[in-house]
Amino acid sequence: MSGDQSRRRVGIVGYGHLGQYLVQRLQDEGPRHGLELAFVWNRDADKLKGTVPAELQLGKLADFLERCADIIIEVAHPCIAQTHGESFLKAADFMVGSPTALADSKTEQKLREVAQRSGHTLYIPSGALWGGQDIQRMDEGGLLQALTVTMAKHPNSFRLGGHLGELAQRAWQGRAVLYDGPVRGLCPLAPNNVNTMAAACLAAPSLGFDGVKGCLIADPNLPDYHVVEVEATGPGGFSVRTRRKNPAACGAVTGAATFAAFWSSLLVCQGHGGRVYLC
Structure with a gap:
């Protein structure tokens, strides 16, 4: 684990309603769950001003390595996983909040292979899927x-x-x-x-x-x-x-219940190795 050995560092990619929810819960409750916010990135960086501390704002997504995240969560758009998923998985665990990205067979195969080689987990949040x-x-x-x-x-x-x-x-x-x-x-x-x-x-x-x-x-x-x-x-x-x-x-x-489901998924995202894991 990078950074503080007692805490798992979380990077958030996307700052819509779900991203804002996760950032707020990480700030309010993260420490008692062994989690801390590593960075927040959004395509429109102005949206972060006034709500996310300047030191946690990531200007360029390509610079994510500088923040030493242990897990990166995408809650933006499927194109993020298709474009950056491989780089994320080489460095950290990766939760794909837009798993429709994996309907592209090449993307799914590539991310499965990178997870296996790197030992990092490709997490798929259950969201609104019951059972x-x-x-x-x-x-x-x-x-x-x-x-x-x-x-x-x-x-x-x-x-x-x-x-x-x-x-x-x-x-x-x-x-x-x-x-x-x-x-x-x-x-x-x-x-x-x-x-x-x-x-x-x-x-x-x-x-x-x-x-x-x-x-x-x-x-x-x-x-x-x-x-x-x-x-x-x-x-x-x-x-x-x-x-x-x-x-x-x-x-x-x-839906409202899906927000809490994402948080619950994040709390179990550790120790599953180089695989695809539904959380």
Whole structure:
């Protein structure tokens, strides 16, 4: 561990709502959990002024090595993992807050290989995925035959362009299915909206992004929460379905409970070696 041997140094990449939440909790509660803030980077550096101490602001992301972080958390955009993930993993553990980045097969393969070589862990936060550890155990035991993740939100809670964006806007008159198919095809179309689906794909590598099915729904009758349904199927007629209601302000991309889930994930991010680990 670099820096103070008694504390694990955390770098935050991205300062949107989730980044701000993590920074605040690290400042308020980090020391008693053996954590301290190493740096905060944001594409718009002005957003950090007045809220993040100057000595913790990182001007250029390429200079992250100077801050000796033990774990780097991306909560910005999938392009960060695709562009900088390899460098991060060579130096530290890396939590990918936008796992849709790994729907690109080359990125996933590269980061898996770097994690194995470096001995650092590529952490995938569960976020809004309920039962992720159970899915992972089924997959590891060769028992997972099919997995479907259905996400439903208010039309205003999507950040979509192109054809999906048009479909979402038309959904004001009633519930509309925006996409139904392999998660790999959906991730590039909705990179900021389906990280829960991507986490499920990484929990079930035997199925992966091509085998896990995703269904994305816009529903004007969901003004103050998101719904995530997960259905796992195994041998002999086994199946389990969960339905999670995640409170969310109208127009919010991320549900309120997901913020606390990220913090819980961070608290277990240590000692898992060179692998991909759902936390």
